[in-house]
Amino acid sequence: MAARREPPYLERMHIRIFWVGVGFTFLFLALCLRLLLASIINPMLPTNGEASAQIPIVPDLTEGDDGRTMPVLQVQRAAITDRNGQILAMSLPVAQVYANPQELIDPADTAKKLKTVLPDLDVKSTVQRLRQDKQFVYLARDISPSQQLAVNNLGIPGIYFENGERRHYPLGRTAAQILGAVDIDDHGVAGIEKSFNDRLLKDRAPIRLSIDTRVQVVTRDVVNEAMHHFQAKGAAGIVMDVRTGEIISMVSLPDYDANDFGRAPDDARFNRAVTGMYEPGSTFKLQVAAAALELKVAHIWDRFSTIPIKIGRFTIRDIKSDHFAPWLALPDVLAKSSNPAAAHIALDIGAERQQSWLGRMGFLDRVPVELPEAARPIVPARKNWGIATVMTIGFGHGIAESPLAIVRGTAATVNGGILITPTLLSHDEDPDTLGADETSQSTSVGLPPARDGDDRAVTPEGRRVLSDGTSRLLRRMLRLDVTQGTARKAEVPGYFVGGKTGTAEKIGANGRYLKHANISAFTSIFPMNNPRYAVYVMLDEPKGIPETYNFSTAGWNATPTAGKLIARIGPILGLFPDVENAAKIDAALAMPLEPAIPPGVRPLGPGNDPGAARVRKAEKKPQATKMKSSYRPGK
Missing domain, CATH: 3.40.710.10 (DD-peptidase/beta-lactamase superfamily)
Structure with missing residues (x-):
């Protein structure tokens, strides 16, 4: 007796189920590969909430110790440039390292491990602070993203990060007294940084100065x-x-x-x-x-x-x-x-x-x-x-x-x-949008051409x-x-x-x-x-x-x-x-x-x-x- 053959519509259904299964298998494998890349092979730093002004990519921020590309982090304070767009002041993404001593297993071992990543860390002082009966202790401030990643890779429970930023003046002495400085809380304390403090914090667009760096x-x-x-x-x-x-x-x-204002x-x-x-x-x-x-x-x-x-x-x-x-x-x-x-x-x-x-x-x-x-x-x-x-x-x-x-x-x-x-x-x-305390407005006065052996006119305001x-x-x-x-x-x-x-x-x-x-x-x-x-x-x-x-x-x-x-x-x-x-x-x-x-x-x-x-x-x-x-x- 001949074997009973399935109806054609059932064969088509089985074939479809097979290919759907194959598709889900590939999606699962792709997801696993993506997780492997993101968590082990090329882990990414976490971001801290709302978007803000992005800083230019620089080598210290974009390459880790192993040469892998790091993500561009975002900062809150806007940049200051000269009239030609040359950056005079910018904010760099940094992190603060802190610990909850009550969650640590071995303070001495923790300090030794952190020392391998943070060479300026004082091991003896750190051990003493980690043995305090507290839930919050700062260990290091203003570390770079690559250092943050290295500390995170140590896998020490009780170690946490607080994202922040540090003001940097890439041209050093150039226009130092004009630019001024910011304090530890990133608020202007002198110069343009103080005059336009609110504008620099609220608007991510750079402030363009009249200064020509050249x-x-x-x-x-x-x-x-x-x-x-x-x-x-x-x-x-x-x-x-x-x-x-x-x-x-x-x-x-x-x-x-300008980077050494305090000193x-x-x-x-x-x-x-x-x-x-x-x-x-x-x-x-x-x-x-x-x-x-x-x-x-x-x-x-x-x-x-x-x-x-x-x-x-x-x-x-x-x-x-x-x-x-x-x-x-x-x-x-x-x-x-x-x-x-x-x-x-x-x-x-x-x-x-x-x-x-x-x-x-x-x-x-x-x-x-x-x-x-x-x-x-x-x-x-x-x-x-x-x-x-x-x-x-x-x-x-x-x-x-x-x-x-x-x-x-x-x-x-x-x-x-x-x-x-x-x-x-x-x-x-536009001075009206900048909010400087001392910005003065001038009234335009049209002048006739002022020429002495030249055919160009002077028309100041x-x-x-x-x-x-x-x-x-x-x-x-x-x-x-x-x-x-x-x-x-x-x-x-x-x-x-x-x-x-x-x-x-x-x-x-x-x-x-x-x-x-x-x-x-x-x-x-x-x-x-x-x-x-x-x-x-x-x-x-x-x-x-x-x-x-x-x-x-x-x-x-x-x-x-x-x-x-x-x-x-x-x-x-x-x-x-x-x-x-x-x-x-x-x-x-x-x-x-x-x-x-x-x-x-x-x-x-x-x-x-x-x-x-x-x-x-x-x-x-x-x-x-x-x-x-x-x-x-x-x-």
């Missing part, structure tokens, strides 16, 4: 070389865009590695560019000239006396005036940097208008920059603003300002007359403080200081540098000026035919050396330093020397030291200076002041 490094190199060459105790350098207020570089020396000495953490307050010296003569021209107190053809001024037992004189004429026109006052002449101009302006001008230019308040360390200037009380104060402020003594305040004031005199707001944020950033016509005159006068005045060593062919030197004697602990301790500074702009960048160099107590004929004034040290800096950063900033049109541009910027007096005009000068009568009156009635008996500030 210019920052060059500025530090040049200023640091000058500080050591002239044996100064400190120095500062600033480069700022005079149209936007963006600070391209800001250097304060000595400095420190850095106070002098290194001190930001001389915004916290240091120094008498500006003759750099402030630019402001007395600007005020006199804008307020119509003086014209460029007016003459001012260079004869020493006696006020009671005090004398205002120049260091070396044997080559001076008894009377100098306004451009020559800046070029030769005469103290008595500047004092006469200040007297013509008067105390009330001088105070108003300083307030108008922002010199009576802290500079509104995004650094909590920015300090307030030191200015005389209004009740003490007598004749002596008016005169000494006229040539930069009796008042103390930060270098950034001087840069801001210089920019306003050349950019068409607009007082801009200095900023450490790239203009790609901010508050107008002087007319475009006055600004044009001041640009030519500042150029004159480099071509024929005290700042000749700042000349860089094709860049048409303009600026003003300044040397101020420092004040000692007893309130008197120190004869051989100077602040030497040079505030400059380039190119003067179309102002783009302000460059400031300051040296704190430079020494006279043989090549400077033992002079320590700014014309011998700060000025050539600024020239070297401009020559190096110009190409980086996209500005190249215009040698081909140099003669044409210089002709457009030229101005005589002693401008001709227009027909029918009676200029200030011998017998006509209204400040002279007040000087004679002051000589008979001494003013209360702390100036030393023979007052001889430098240039």
Whole structure:
């Protein structure tokens, strides 16, 4: 009898069941293989909850000791970059190792095993802590992901991990005082880290600063070389865009590695560019000239006396005036940097208008920059603003300002007359969304083209403080200081540098000026035919050396330093020397030291200076002041 054959539909069902079984077998084998890879062959670190900003992959984070790729962990605090995207501050994923001593079997054996992975671990101290009657004991902080994996592979019960992050500054000293630091709880305690602490914690997008790392490094190199060459105790350098207020570089020396903020000495953490307050010296003569021209107190053809001024037992004189004429026109006052002449101009302006001008230019308040360390200037009380104060402020003594305040004031005199707001944020950033405590808003003011032998226009944003016509005159006068005045060593062919030197004697602990301790500074702009960048160099107590004929004034040290800096950063900033049109541009910027007096005009000068009568009156009635008996500030 023939065997009974199954119906066709049953055969088809059996075949389907067979292939389904084969499929499940392959899925099971694939799952087993995946578990084997994830748990034994190539185990993965656990992640701790919600996603946050990912850090860039670096070798220490992506490769374990055996060469296997590690996962990219996530961090909470956003990065800080320069204007070109170069990372200045970032957070690295780390872990804290802790233990529950009550769950450990052998504390001594546990400590020995951990020592094989954590070489800095103190075995004796660890054993003592693991034998305490506690449920929580920290063993190590800020270990790397590869160390965390190695500790986990030890398989010690009672050992746990707490994921965290550590702030890292990959460029070390670069912009250290600007960046600041964070504390152990990852909260900003200085610099940008403090100003934008909430923004860095809430928004994972990097903050883009106005700093250009390339210019920052060059500025530090040049200023640091000058500080050591002239044996100064400190120095500062600033480069700022005079149209936007963006600070391209800001250097304060000595400095420190930003990763060692807690161990850095106070002098290194001190930001001389915004916290240091120094008498500006003759750099402030630019402001007395600007005020006199804008307020119509003086014209460029007016003459001012260079004869020493006696006020009671005090004398205002120049260091070396044997080559001076008894009377100098306004451009020559800046070029030769005469103290008595500047004092006469200040007297013509008067105390009330001088105070108003300083307030108008922002010199009576802290500079509104995004650094909590920015300090307030030191200015005389209004009740003490007598004749002596008016005169000494006229040539930069009796008042103390930060270098950034001087840069801001210089920019306003050349950019068409607009007082801009200095900023450490790239203009790609929106200050309203960042939440900085001190971020200031500026009002846009449209300006007509400001050209001097160039067809490019300057259109800064901010508050107008002087007319475009006055600004044009001041640009030519500042150029004159480099071509024929005290700042000749700042000349860089094709860049048409303009600026003003300044040397101020420092004040000692007893309130008197120190004869051989100077602040030497040079505030400059380039190119003067179309102002783009302000460059400031300051040296704190430079020494006279043989090549400077033992002079320590700014014309011998700060000025050539600024020239070297401009020559190096110009190409980086996209500005190249215009040698081909140099003669044409210089002709457009030229101005005589002693401008001709227009027909029918009676200029200030011998017998006509209204400040002279007040000087004679002051000589008979001494003013209360702390100036030393023979007052001889430098240039």
